[in-house]
Amino acid sequence: MASRQIPEATVARLPVYLRALVDMAERGTHTVSSDALAAAAGVNSAKIRKDFSYLGSYGTRGVGYDVDYLIHQISRELGLTQDWSVVIVGIGNLGHALANYGGFAERGFRIAALLDTDDGKVGEIVAGLEVGHVDDVERWVKEEDISIGILAVPAAVAQDVADRLCASGITSILNFTPRVLTVPEGVTVRKVDLSIELQILSFYEQRRVAEESVRVGTARRRLDAVDPPVPPPGP
Amino acid sequence: MASRQIPEATVARLPVYLRALVDMAERGTHTVSSDALAAAAGVNSAKIRKDFSYLGSYGTRGVGYDVDYLIHQISRELGLTQDWSVVIVGIGNLGHALANYGGFAERGFRIAALLDTDDGKVGEIVAGLEVGHVDDVERWVKEEDISIGILAVPAAVAQDVADRLCASGITSILNFTPRVLTVPEGVTVRKVDLSIELQILSFYEQRRVAEESVRVGTARRRLDAVDPPVPPPGP
DNA sequence: TCCTGTGAATTCGTTCACAGCC
DNA sequence: GGCTGTGAACGAATTCACAGGA
Numbered sequence: 001m002a003s004r005q006i007p008e009a010t011v012a013r014l015p016v017y018l019r020a021l022v023d024m025a026e027r028g029t030h031t032v033s034s035d036a037l038a039a040a041a042g043v044n045s046a047k048i049r050k051d052f053s054y055l056g057s058y059g060t061r062g063v064g065y066d067v068d069y070l071i072h073q074i075s076r077e078l079g080l081t082q083d084w085s086v087v088i089v090g091i092g093n094l095g096h097a098l099a100n101y102g103g104f105a106e107r108g109f110r111i112a113a114l115l116d117t118d119d120g121k122v123g124e125i126v127a128g129l130e131v132g133h134v135d136d137v138e139r140w141v142k143e144e145d146i147s148i149g150i151l152a153v154p155a156a157v158a159q160d161v162a163d164r165l166c167a168s169g170i171t172s173i174l175n176f177t178p179r180v181l182t183v184p185e186g187v188t189v190r191k192v193d194l195s196i197e198l199q200i201l202s203f204y205e206q207r208r209v210a211e212e213s214v215r216v217g218t219a220r221r222r223l224d225a226v227d228p229p230v231p232p233p234g235p
Numbered sequence: 236m237a238s239r240q241i242p243e244a245t246v247a248r249l250p251v252y253l254r255a256l257v258d259m260a261e262r263g264t265h266t267v268s269s270d271a272l273a274a275a276a277g278v279n280s281a282k283i284r285k286d287f288s289y290l291g292s293y294g295t296r297g298v299g300y301d302v303d304y305l306i307h308q309i310s311r312e313l314g315l316t317q318d319w320s321v322v323i324v325g326i327g328n329l330g331h332a333l334a335n336y337g338g339f340a341e342r343g344f345r346i347a348a349l350l351d352t353d354d355g356k357v358g359e360i361v362a363g364l365e366v367g368h369v370d371d372v373e374r375w376v377k378e379e380d381i382s383i384g385i386l387a388v389p390a391a392v393a394q395d396v397a398d399r400l401c402a403s404g405i406t407s408i409l410n411f412t413p414r415v416l417t418v419p420e421g422v423t424v425r426k427v428d429l430s431i432e433l434q435i436l437s438f439y440e441q442r443r444v445a446e447e448s449v450r451v452g453t454a455r456r457r458l459d460a461v462d463p464p465v466p467p468p469g470p
Numbered sequence: 471t472c473c474t475g476t477g478a479a480t481t482c483g484t485t486c487a488c489a490g491c492c
Numbered sequence: 493g494g495c496t497g498t499g500a501a502c503g504a505a506t507t508c509a510c511a512g513g514a
Contacts, residue, residue, distance in 0.1 A: 009483060015434040019413055033495060042415040045495095046485055053497055061496045062492035078434050079441025086433070097332035103413070103430040109437075147440055148433065171443060172436040178254055179337070180277035186437045190432050195338040197425050198321070198383065199250040199313050201407040202344075204423045206314025206381055208406060253503060268473060280473095281507055288475055296474045297514040 006077070010051045016041050016047070018074045025067050033064035085112040085146040087170070089161055090153030091121050091131050094176055098150060099127040112144035117157060134161060139170035148172040155179050241312070245286045251276050252283070252308045260302050268299035320347040320381040322405070324396055325388030326356050326366050329411055331386060334362040347379035352392060369396060373403035383407045390414050 020040040024032060029192045034052075038045040051165045052058060052065070058073055059065045075081055086109050088095050098104075099114055114126055124131045134141065140146060149165040151158060151173055158177035165173060166183050174183055183189055238447055242283055255275040259267060269287075273453065287293060289302070293308055294300045312315055321344050323330050323450040331340075334349055350369045361364045375381060384400040386393060386408055393412035400408060401418050412425045418424055 007483070007503065011438050012431075012435055014438070015428070015431040016415075018434070019431075020415070035495085039374070039459055040415065044485080047483095049496060050484080050498080059496050060382065060492065061490070062494050064495065077438070079437040080434065082441075084433075084437055084440070093332040093335045097328040098429070100328045101429065104433065107430050107434065109430070109433050148436055152268070164482095172440050174436060180251075180255070180275065186443065188436060188443075190431060190436055192429070193250070194333070194336065196247075196250040196254075196344050196425070197409055197427055198319075198339065198344050199253070199315065199342065200247055201383055201409060201423060201425055202314040202319055203312070204245050205319070205407050206317075208421070208423075242505070270473085280510095282505090284474060285506080292475070294474050296512070296513065297472045299473065302484080382512080 005198070006054045010054055011052055011078075013041075013043065013047070014074050015079055016043075017051070018071065018078070019065055021071050021074070025071060030067055031064045032067055032070075037065070054166060080108050083108045084148055085110050085144045086148045086150060087111075087113040087115060087137070087140060087144075087146050087165075088150045089115045089134060089137070089165065090151065090176075091116045091126055092152065092154075095150075095152040096126060098152060098176075099129070109148070112146050113140040115140070115151065115160065134164060136181075137164055141168045141170060146170065146180075148174065150174045150176070151181075152176045163186050241289045245289055246313075248276075248278065248286055249309050249313055251278075251287070253306065253313070253315075256302055256306050256309070260306060265302055266299045267302055267305075270296075272300070283399065310447070315343050318343045318345050318382055320345050320379050321383045321385060322346075322348040322350060322375060322379075322381050322400075323371070323385045323387060324350045324372070325386065325411075326351045326359070326361055326367060326385065327389075330385075330387040331361060333387060333411075334364070345430070347381050348375040350375070352388065352396070369399060372399055376403045376405060381405065384408065385409045385411070386416075387411045 015089070017037065017147045021032070021035060024040070034045040034048040038048050049059075052070075055073055055077055058070060086104065088098055088111060091099065092113050095114070095116075099111060104111060111127070111129065113138060114129050114131045116122060116131050117134050119130050119133070147170060149170045149172070150163070151162060153161050155177050158175070158179040159181060162173060162175075162181045162183060166187050171187050173181065173183065173187065175189055176193075178193055178195070181189050191203045246372065252272065255272060256267070259275065269280040269283040273283050276283070284294075287305075290308055290312055293305060310415050321339065323333055323346060326334065326349050330349070330351075334346060339346060346362070349351050349366045350372060351357060351366050352369050354368070356366050357368045382405060384405045384407070386397060386400070388396050391408070392415040394416060397408060397410075397418060399414045401422055406422050408416065408422065408424045409420065410424055411428075413428055413430070416424050
């Protein structure tokens, strides 16, 4: 029963399954059960079966799924049967690393242009490409049929550059800046914030330490017991 | 009503709020309503109020929240009132970029060590630190009281290095490799996969293109109509 | 009047459990 | 016997809507 409208949570997992399946195919596995794939992808098997049921009935009862066929179907669903051209804007530390990251091209994302706002960087060769100026973004987008922009500029200019990307016709942005972007309707933004991830880890790390000291009976002083809290404003 | 056990979804949003609040404090704002903060953080205001209600009743009815006080409370909740020492393992492109990323130190994450498996890299100076060998990870973790590891090694050695990190006493891992890691109970892993993010964008991009061609009546050929699908194995 | 805090209603996502097919 | 596909049960997260305090 291949119903349209795949849940977001499922979409976000498809690339994970795809990665696991490609690994398996490379190791010569031709058939996989939801249990085996679940183990490889780090989820449980019910989730796998439910997720796949949104795509259609691609398995065989009593047997499992055909690895190559699944790879094909998931790739198609994710739009990976076509190549996408990508522009990276902001060729600092991170932009450099992204430009040199092989994983993109491997999965059908062609880095078509590198742009920066800084005249000093323009003309530099990075990852085999000449860095252009953001002012020319529209020309690049048109000529190279670019639909995805990767934003790795300083926070201060993030919104401005995003506006220019949208104006030039880009409809998907991968935002590495810490700014929340405002974009026109019809543009998809995904955010990757490295220090947010660390802060989430910090939360669980702290909680673990707190629990441990309760369990072990250690009177490990919380910093906030030392550092007196600012008095609350009202209540 | 400050109940314990904050929902995961809320924890993941706290750093976003924190960032918005710090920006506001820097711009001299002292009080903020859930509406205003919602706009700045890119969520809706009900969510803000509900999220904050898990931390306690820190607002004032009819007025809003005290920015500095909120910053203090969220920081405390996230465990950011203390500094955390971090090790980056794998000093390739990405490791380099991460080592030079200022945002970590700014938020209380001290990069205490850079390690690599490659003898060629050991001894190199990156971001002011000398790259050490992973074999010495245990010593570094003990001496520097490191609890968080950032994994930026090649996929092939990811699990092996993760094992060594866990063995040496690290309890949180930020995993930049495409591998699903198996870790002992009590270790928290968060995954950042750059090409997964692009693949998710690709899904929505493709869907948009498909919808558009229906709306506009364009007979834009899908690639999979050209490329005949592998025949299904069973059903 | 304004804006928080929160139960209640709703939506979304996960897991269970088993019928159906190999 | 083994494994998929899926309704039904459950649980988590979001949103509504309004009582209540400044």
